[in-house]
Amino acid sequence: MTKILARDPARRCKPLFEWPEFDRELWLASLPPGNIIDGAGARAGLAFHSNRKLVSSYGRWLQWLDIRGLLDAGQPPAARITADRVSGYVKDLSAFNAAQTMISRVVELQQMALILDPTQDWKWLSRISASLRARHVPARPKAPRIVGTDELFSLGTQLMSDASQRDKSLQRALQYRDGLVVALLAARPLRRRNLAGLRIGHSVVQRGGDWWLDIPASETKTKAHISVPLPAILSTAVDSYITVHRDFLIGQRGRWWQDPGAALWISSHGSPMTEMALYDRIVATTRARFGRGINPHFFRDCAATSIAHDDPGHIRMAAPLLGHRTFATTDRYYIQSSTRRATLWWQDHVIALRANFDEPTT
Numbered sequence: 001m002t003k004i005l006a007r008d009p010a011r012r013c014k015p016l017f018e019w020p021e022f023d024r025e026l027w028l029a030s031l032p033p034g035n036i037i038d039g040a041g042a043r044a045g046l047a048f049h050s051n052r053k054l055v056s057s058y059g060r061w062l063q064w065l066d067i068r069g070l071l072d073a074g075q076p077p078a079a080r081i082t083a084d085r086v087s088g089y090v091k092d093l094s095a096f097n098a099a100q101t102m103i104s105r106v107v108e109l110q111q112m113a114l115i116l117d118p119t120q121d122w123k124w125l126s127r128i129s130a131s132l133r134a135r136h137v138p139a140r141p142k143a144p145r146i147v148g149t150d151e152l153f154s155l156g157t158q159l160m161s162d163a164s165q166r167d168k169s170l171q172r173a174l175q176y177r178d179g180l181v182v183a184l185l186a187a188r189p190l191r192r193r194n195l196a197g198l199r200i201g202h203s204v205v206q207r208g209g210d211w212w213l214d215i216p217a218s219e220t221k222t223k224a225h226i227s228v229p230l231p232a233i234l235s236t237a238v239d240s241y242i243t244v245h246r247d248f249l250i251g252q253r254g255r256w257w258q259d260p261g262a263a264l265w266i267s268s269h270g271s272p273m274t275e276m277a278l279y280d281r282i283v284a285t286t287r288a289r290f291g292r293g294i295n296p297h298f299f300r301d302c303a304a305t306s307i308a309h310d311d312p313g314h315i316r317m318a319a320p321l322l323g324h325r326t327f328a329t330t331d332r333y334y335i336q337s338s339t340r341r342a343t344l345w346w347q348d349h350v351i352a353l354r355a356n357f358d359e360p361t362t
Helices: 003-006 021-029 050-069 084-091 099-116 123-133 149-167 171-187 192-196 234-250 275-289 298-312 313-322 329-335 340-357
Strands: 203-208 212-214 227-229
Touching: 021 050, 050 084, 050 099, 084 099, 084 123, 099 123, 123 203, 123 313, 149 171, 149 234, 149 275, 149 298, 171 192, 171 234, 171 275, 171 298, 192 275
Parallel strands: none
Antiparallel strands: 203 212, 212 227
């Protein structure tokens, strides 16, 4: 799909090497770290994936300008960003992209504008993104797709328990692995990159007989160190997986075999599983149970919403659980607790109170 989109000029993101020289130099100057005296670049210290996303998004803007004959390489980059042009850009994006993607494009264009010319006032771009957000109707509403974290965890543990009933060793190993992935993600909703990057002895370690996730700050999106124990039931499951099922999978040799090293998740051909391979297995496994696939990132929505439903008094603990710096991010993007469910809960609560206090009349 990516290759097909790249051939469509209207949807292409111009790569960095095709940018006008001035744009490219300003971007590259924003990356190097500095010190207190020299100062650091505006993007220094940010995650590689975040910077890559910004490069891609700005490449989309440059491509839009280019195919309309508006990309003047001799013009200051910031001077190309005008209200009329951004309005036309957003209008054309709407032919291909959902509202959330358009919002992201405008937000990222503002981020790049601050790099290109930090002396200008770019708040008008915030007003455009706010207007889009106010009119935003999700292409795929999240609330109807939410599955309780307890159900996801139960699915994972059941798959592990039932794995012994499979006839072949490979089938048993793969089902146990898939169950452990789902259960671990339900209990500790990691981002996909961190989930795929788990390595024994590095980010999955034993302490006092229990298994811990110990992911360095340099490997997380928010640059926050993750150090959390796994529930006892999962510690036992990790032991079984590593000593029996992972050991069996490592012995497999497929056409695309690569040395798995210390990777926790091993494929059917003995190689470390990629992010995409894990994504596919998690979606397939949850679709088989719930009739709809729950992707790895959506486990985070399910976790935050489950807390909101089941223990609203502790809802703010969802922020550190998901690795957010502030609760505002959790509240805006991840809690899908619906008004209807809240109303029904309150209705039942009021009825229960009345039943307790009403005295029968004679």
